[in-house]
Amino acid sequence: MKAITGATMIDGTGSAPVARAVVLIDHGEIHAVGSARQVQPPEGVEVIDAQGMTLMPGLIDTHDHLASFSYEIASRWGIDEPRSTRHLRIASVLHQTLMTGYTALRDAGGLDAGFALAVDEGLVPGPRLQVGLGFITPTGGMADRVSPLGYKPPAGEDSGLPWGVADGAEGMRAKVREMVGAGAHVIKTATTGGASSAAGLGPKDILFERAELQALVDEAHKRGRRVMCHALGGEGLRMAIEVGVDSIEHGTYLDEDPELLEMMADNNIFFTPTFGVYTFHATHGTPHGKARAAALREHHVKSVQMAMQYGVKVTAGTDEGGWEHGNNAHELTCLVEAGLTPMQAIVAATSHAAECMGWKRQIGSIEPGKRADLILVEGDPLHDISILERGNAVKYVMKDGVTHLDSR
Numbered sequence: 419m420k421a422i423t424g425a426t427m428i429d430g431t432g433s434a435p436v437a438r439a440v441v442l443i444d445h446g447e448i449h450a451v452g453s454a455r456q457v458q459p460p461e462g463v464e465v466i467d468a469q470g471m472t473l474m475p476g477l478i479d480t481h482d483h484l485a486s487f488s489y490e491i492a493s494r495w496g497i498d499e500p501r502s503t504r505h506l507r508i509a510s511v512l513h514q515t516l517m518t519g520y521t522a523l524r525d526a527g528g529l530d531a532g533f534a535l536a537v538d539e540g541l542v543p544g545p546r547l548q549v550g551l552g553f554i555t556p557t558g559g560m561a562d563r564v565s566p567l568g569y570k571p572p573a574g575e576d577s578g579l580p581w582g583v584a585d586g587a588e589g590m591r592a593k594v595r596e597m598v599g600a601g602a603h604v605i606k607t608a609t610t611g612g613a614s615s616a617a618g619l620g621p622k623d624i625l626f627e628r629a630e631l632q633a634l635v636d637e638a639h640k641r642g643r644r645v646m647c648h649a650l651g652g653e654g655l656r657m658a659i660e661v662g663v664d665s666i667e668h669g670t671y672l673d674e675d676p677e678l679l680e681m682m683a684d685n686n687i688f689f690t691p692t693f694g695v696y697t698f699h700a701t702h703g704t705p706h707g708k709a710r711a712a713a714l715r716e717h718h719v720k721s722v723q724m725a726m727q728y729g730v731k732v733t734a735g736t737d738e739g740g741w742e743h744g745n746n747a748h749e750l751t752c753l754v755e756a757g758l759t760p761m762q763a764i765v766a767a768t769s770h771a772a773e774c775m776g777w778k779r780q781i782g783s784i785e786p787g788k789r790a791d792l793i794l795v796e797g798d799p800l801h802d803i804s805i806l807e808r809g810n811a812v813k814y815v816m817k818d819g820v821t822h823l824d825s826r
């Protein structure tokens with residue numbers, strides 16, 4: 419058994435911080451939690467003295483692309499460097515991300531299931547992983563990664579993942595089965611274009627026929643998989659919510675239709691806004707990408723503010739990968755800039771994120787019976803959320819009861 423004592427605890431549920439908290443950890447699990455008066459460490463246990471620090475649950479990113487390193491097509495196909503180099507690069511990102519305080523992460527496309535296996539086996543240090551493998555969309559959609567000259571990667575390239583294009587309801591069912599067979603923990607789809615998609619496939623352009631999306635969602639749910647749906651605005655956004663996907667990714671134009679926010683709150687559909695990626699596209703994107711990102715900015719901010727008012731659960735997702743890795747916590751700064759309190763931003767990156775991933779009972783808060791994924795932070799993130807960025811103030815990381823970083 420281990421004990422962490424003396425820290426101010428933010429437990430991830432949104433409750434007020436607890437001063438001089440004591441957390442007991444046994445067999446990788448949180449055994450007891452309380453103030454020093456309520457919980458005393460038994461004689462002889464290893465005590466981690468965290469006086470003056472902030473104790474939090476490990477952070478969770480619900481939308482990352484750990485295997486992405488550029489928006490260039492050759493890089494997206496994974497053919498611009500040897501496969502071994504790419505794999506070791508990803509392993510390095512996994513390690514780096516864990517060291518910044520992220521103990522769980524959902525990969526929204528690009529990472530194959532072998533990395534989750536490697537982390538679970540302890541081959542490489544990294545956050546707990548849920549992988550989506552790749553987008554599933556109809557021909558011409560986000561999954562159809564054709565080069566500007568019309569080339570497609572030869573079979574077996576594209577990082578060894580299943581090609582994500584399917585058409586028609588039966589095609590969608592078969593593709594979901596193929597993704598699940600290849601190890602997908604979650605099904606990723608897109609009902610609209612985005613900032614980085616081709617000219618002509620914009621944020622409000624719809625990709626799916628309703629019967630196709632219904633079949634995809636139904637098949638995913640039958641196989642116990644949640645559906646995370648990239649949807650920015652227009653009819654594709656409405657269709658995703660009506661058909662019953664489990665989370666809306668980006669959701670930049672939700673503000674234009676408050677009825678959608680009501681439906682999301684009623685059906686517990688999560689909202690993962692992604693501010694970091696649009697800051698990148700607004701400054702470094704293609705000409706049409708820049709214009710799209712600039713145009714959606716104020717809607718995105720308003721959508722998040724309205725989502726909070728309507729009681730939609732917001733989660734922190736970066737869409738990181740194409741331009742950087744290792745600063746997942748920048749999204750928390752963005753959420754606070756968009757109007758969330760620092761406590762709400764922390765909830766978005768802990769308990770709400772865990773619930774969004776279907777891991778509510780295992781992780782996301784500091785409560786007895788949950789896995790011991792814990793971090794210690796120097797300073798008070800409720801005073802300044804940006805201290806979490808790049809893990810600058812993160813001095814201690816525990817995952818599953820095992821210490822991975824201790825630089826106190």
Ligand SMILES: [Zn+2]
Pocket residue numbers: 481482483526737
């Ligand atoms: Zn993404």
